[in-house]
Amino acid sequence: MTDLPLTRSERAQLAMMLEVSAYPKPGNVDRCHDYADTRLEHFLASTIFVRPAFERAEHGDGRIGSLIREAVRLTSGHAGGNTHFGAYILLVPLLLGDGLEGALAAIRETDVEDAIDFYAAFALTAVRMGSDDELDVNDPESIRAIRERGMTLLDIMEYSSRSDMVAREWTNGYRLTRRGADLLHEHGCGRQAIVQAFMHLLAAEPDTFIAKKHGYEVAVRTMEHAREVVRGERDIAALDAECIVAGINPGSIADITIAAIYVALGEGWQWDC
């Protein structure tokens, strides 16, 4: 048995696969749970189909906006709909920049065309926007406004960071991604470390995907329940079942967990133990 070196694209695909396979992850599609419209196979199919976009990012062939758009396009063909939009927002800069520092440098260089491409990617998905969003992706006026104001994709993310924790990663230096990678190192190797990292991130901040879908109070309550799980005061399987029944899925924490796995794998974290 030899440990073969992985390309960055393979590492990103592996991160996506490991995240969705890990369980229990309260509320999310995992090895033991599907939602009616989005199943394990959809997440795993995206893991296979996204590769050409990741390889282009790895080789610096394209800009952030167009590469995110390409990743979404390649993985929107199945009936599961968008599975990893937030993950691509985090992974594409990491692949382009070969790490956190490089990712932040690439993010600072985004321009108006990246913003336009990003909105085109958004339009391919059914991703939920905050109801008070002035820049509605389905509104052609938004594109005009972006051009008139000369907004870069980083500007868009700063604008969205109030209500979107994935966007916030762009503006705060991948803070939760870094924390997630540290959690993986702290909690050993393999599947259980992923579950621990996920739960600690869920306990750290209200998941904004939940907030957009169910309101801020539900996101805060889920965070508090996660804290109880981390403290050993609540059963993780019971919380999982409650979330699944209520349709409460912490999709943004899942996206950040994928980015954290990608970073940790690059730092020698062992998925296989």
Place this chain on the structure above:
Amino acid sequence: MTDLPLTRSERAQLAMMLEVSAYPKPGNVDRCHDYADTRLEHFLASTIFVRPAFERAEHGDGRIGSLIREAVRLTSGHAGGNTHFGAYILLVPLLLGDGLEGALAAIRETDVEDAIDFYAAFALTAVRMGSDDELDVNDPESIRAIRERGMTLLDIMEYSSRSDMVAREWTNGYRLTRRGADLLHEHGCGRQAIVQAFMHLLAAEPDTFIAKKHGYEVAVRTMEHAREVVRGERDIAALDAECIVAGINPGSIADITIAAIYVALGEGWQWDC
């Protein structure tokens, strides 16, 4: 939502992913069952890591023996050990030949070097040989014997086909693979069609992987139990549990199921419904 065309390599990866995700499949690693040393993640990691070998096969860049060896090499790096050796034996000719007819033509052209490469691939795995095998992969004398007798890889498969149903696919025109693809078409779309195809194949012939590990009688008994499941006289989940406890895993039927999914996908069978 658009249905993007898949490359042959992506289709082969998708077939591997769909097979291992489908459940319940009595005795095998699936979404709900791991073995201690080989887990779902190992099978899915192989699905990601094997791609370069599949792409070379798709582009005709290499011979059957060396490409099987490359597929095994790329996917032997994790602690799960060999996960898909039999599947590669079936998929590589299908990728090279772009279908069953082309696969059989490619198989007829194998030579002594393919046989030698195949034995080298074998040596990378812990795949079980029949105890009465004269050509032991761990015996350098076997390589000498292959050269002296001028045995092609097809000769090796003919030799192995007595005790190995994957090898038999090479010599009987992919008969069970074809049957499996027909079963997928018959049973509709998606996960449940895969389970049905798997169960009908398991009910058709004794699994030779089980026979090598536990003896022919156990393989026959498992086949008979599968027949009872197909006839509605035995519960599939109960059979699954019995097989898992006894370590009875129909690995060769799983390999043939992967090839069947690959063929069926190429004929328009829908995995996503």
